[in-house]
Amino acid sequence: xxxxxxxxxxxxxxxxxxxxxxxxxxxxxxxxxxxxxxxxxxxxxxxxxxxxxxxxxxxxxxxxxxxxxxxxxxxxxxxxxxxxxxxxxxxxxxxxxxxxxxxxxxxxxxxxxxxxxxx
Amino acid sequence: xxxxxxxxxxxxxxxxxxxxxxxxxxxxxxxxxxxxxxxxxxxxxxxxxxxxxxxxxxxxxxxxxxxxxxxxxxxxxxxxxxxxxxxxxxxxxxxxxxxxxxxxxxxxxxxxxxxxxxxxxxxxxxxxxxxxxxxxxxxxxxxxxxxxxxxxxxxxxxxxxxxxxxxxxxxxxxxxxxxxxxxxxxxxxxxxxxxxxxxxxxxxxxxxxxxxxxxxxxxxxxxxxxxxxxxxxxxxxxxxxxxxxxxxxxxxxxxxxxxxxxxxxxxxxxxxxxxxxxxxxxxxxxxxxxxxxxxxxxxxxxxxxxxxxxxxxxxxxxxxxxxxxxxxxxxxxxxxxxxxxxxxxxxxxxxxxxxxxxxxxxxxxxxxxxxx
Numbered sequence: 340x341x342x343x344x345x346x347x348x349x350x351x352x353x354x355x356x357x358x359x360x361x362x363x364x365x366x367x368x369x370x371x372x373x374x375x376x377x378x379x380x381x382x383x384x385x386x387x388x389x390x391x392x393x394x395x396x397x398x399x400x401x402x403x404x405x406x407x408x409x410x411x412x413x414x415x416x417x418x419x420x421x422x423x424x425x426x427x428x429x430x431x432x433x434x435x436x437x438x439x440x441x442x443x444x445x446x447x448x449x450x451x452x453x454x455x456x457x458x
Numbered sequence: 459x460x461x462x463x464x465x466x467x468x469x470x471x472x473x474x475x476x477x478x479x480x481x482x483x484x485x486x487x488x489x490x491x492x493x494x495x496x497x498x499x500x501x502x503x504x505x506x507x508x509x510x511x512x513x514x515x516x517x518x519x520x521x522x523x524x525x526x527x528x529x530x531x532x533x534x535x536x537x538x539x540x541x542x543x544x545x546x547x548x549x550x551x552x553x554x555x556x557x558x559x560x561x562x563x564x565x566x567x568x569x570x571x572x573x574x575x576x577x578x579x580x581x582x583x584x585x586x587x588x589x590x591x592x593x594x595x596x597x598x599x600x601x602x603x604x605x606x607x608x609x610x611x612x613x614x615x616x617x618x619x620x621x622x623x624x625x626x627x628x629x630x631x632x633x634x635x636x637x638x639x640x641x642x643x644x645x646x647x648x649x650x651x652x653x654x655x656x657x658x659x660x661x662x663x664x665x666x667x668x669x670x671x672x673x674x675x676x677x678x679x680x681x682x683x684x685x686x687x688x689x690x691x692x693x694x695x696x697x698x699x700x701x702x703x704x705x706x707x708x709x710x711x712x713x714x715x716x717x718x719x720x721x722x723x724x725x726x727x728x729x730x731x732x733x734x735x736x737x738x739x740x741x742x743x744x745x746x747x748x749x750x751x752x753x754x755x756x757x758x759x760x761x762x763x764x765x766x767x768x769x770x771x772x773x774x775x776x777x778x779x780x781x782x783x784x785x786x787x788x789x790x791x792x793x794x795x796x797x798x799x800x801x802x803x804x805x806x807x808x809x810x811x812x813x814x815x816x817x818x819x820x821x822x823x824x825x826x827x828x829x830x
Contacts (some may be wrong), residue, residue: 429495429502430487434595435472440465443499453712456721457613457704458586 462583462590471594481597490520509585511576521576528649532576535650540573542657550752552766560761567717568709572610579648584609600640607639613724614702619780623726626700629781642670659776662739667693683789692745694778695730696789701779703727703749710759721751728788730795731803731819735776747803747819748777754811769815774803797827 433439476482488495493506510516514533522529536542543565551557571585578584580598582591587609592601608616619639621628631637642665646652652664673679676688687696705722712718731747733740752773757764788795795801802821805813 426495427487429497430493431470431472431476433499433502434468434470434487435476437465437469440469441463444463444465444468446464453716453718454720456707456719457724458719458721 462588462592464590467582467588467590469591469594471596474594474596479596484524485520490516508589509575509577509582511578512573517576528645528651529576531650534654535648536655536658537574537648537650540569542655543569543572545657545660546771547765549770550765550767552763554763554766556761557764557766560757560764564709564757564760564764567711568719574610579606586610587612599645603639607643614704615780618701621781623700623702623781626726626781627783630783659735659740663778689741690743692733692740692742692778694746694782695742695744696795697782697784697786698728698746698779699781699783699786700726700728701746701748701777701781704751705749706753706756707751708756708759725749728801729774729803729807730788730801730821731774731816732821733776734772734819740776744821746777746779747772747774748779749773750775753809768811772816772819773812774807774816774819792828792830796825799824 470476486495487493488506490510491506491508493503494501496502507513507516511521517529517533517538532538547561547565548558551561574584579601581593581595582589583605592605617623618626619629619632621633627633631642635641640648644665647664653661655661668675674681674684674688674693676685679685683696702724703726704724707719707721709717709719727749729747730744733742733745734747735745736742750773752765752768754763754765754768788798788801802824803816804820808816
């Protein structure tokens with residue numbers, strides 16, 4: 340064998356041997372891994388929750404957005420525009436609508452119809 | 459008063475109220491009125507209260523959260539409680555518990571609707587004249603007196619003040635001054651902030667003529683008649699004219715439980731009598747008297763002899779007619795009043811049932827004629 344080749348091959352082989360030995364050295368550690376899987380089930384439940392929580396928010400958006408386009412409210416309630424309080428929308432929409440009130444409002448009968456003389 | 463259409467009574471003005479009224483910013487509809495914000499009408503109105511301010515608790519909680527001083531007095535005022543009725547009627551009731559029970563029932567049926575809440579003056583018109591919003595639910599510190607004051611005080615006060623009694627001139631404060639009610643009757647007075655009163659004429663006059671006319675107080679001016687008479691006569695004795703007296707307002711309910719009354723036709727009178735409220739605050743010997751619509755049987759529907767102590771008070775009561783004039787028939791000359799039996803209350807003016815009750819207000823001797 341050419342002594343020049345063996346001259347550089349030996350150190351290279353030695354280095355390779357160290358590298359291989361290093362990888363092989365990590366292998367025992369993998370045998371310590373079993374405890375970790377025993378913790379894994381406990382973590383599995385919480386990690387399972389987010390997936391179920393995510394879909395609703397994902398589905399709300401598409402079902403929410405069509406709604407405004409479905410309802411004709413914006414075109415029939417111009418007088419309700421200055422709504423200032425969220426939970427009075429319907430009250431104000433109706434009670435500011437002159438036409439609707441003229442249609443729906445009825446006069447209450449006077450209570451003292453039997454009275455005679457000046458009050 | 460001009461009629462308010464049914465729809466107007468519930469119309470909420472989107473600009474006056476929703477956009478621009480502070481009260482629309484501090485609470486929602488349902489927070490004050492109850493009910494719900496349901497889209498369907500019946501469901502929305504379920505459990506709602508029209509006039510929230512008719513209840514002391516709500517006045518204190520809602521109005522009082524910003525207007526504490528006013529509401530604290532208001533809920534004890536004559537306007538709110540109408541307890542002037544109690545003060546007067548209680549004196550005529552007998553000692554029997556049945557009398558008091560009968561009065562309580564009658565009061566609830568016929569008198570409780572006369573009380574005035576915050577909203578009756580500031581948001582709507584009184585229930586006694588049909589109720590309803592008058593300015594799109596806008597809260598007004600002062601509304602037109604035709605929408606508020608005279609809604610309740612119409613047949614006597616308004617007709618006198620604005621000259622609607624045939625042949626009787628309107629009050630000079632109206633014809634010449636154009637003064638609305640609240641020019642004299644201040645907010646403090648209306649809200650009971652000038653002190654608690656047992657009835658309308660409890661305490662010092664409020665308002666008093668001298669508040670605006672201090673120069674006519676006896677000894678303070680050059681008008682001889684004021685200096686001579688000022689401490690003995692109420693101003694109205696010389697400066698008011700014929701006013702309305704009422705008789706026998708009988709109250710009852712129909713078979714369906716609907717309250718109603720029957721009252722005798724009113725009579726225009728001008729009667730001077732002895733002062734039944736004479737005190738340091740009201741020191742005059744003579745005042746104008748007006749007949750009130752009571753007789754011993756007005757509550758007979760509710761019980762026997764309810765007003766067993768009928769004679770405790772005169773039926774011709776202290777009055778301050780709202781038809782003030784500078785020149786009146788009785789101040790045309792000295793003898794237009796002195797010795798003029800027609801204008802002084804006498805037994806001839808009384809019905810049999812009220813002779814005893816009025817002994818304290820009938821002058822025993824008329825002021826003698828002077829020849830002038």
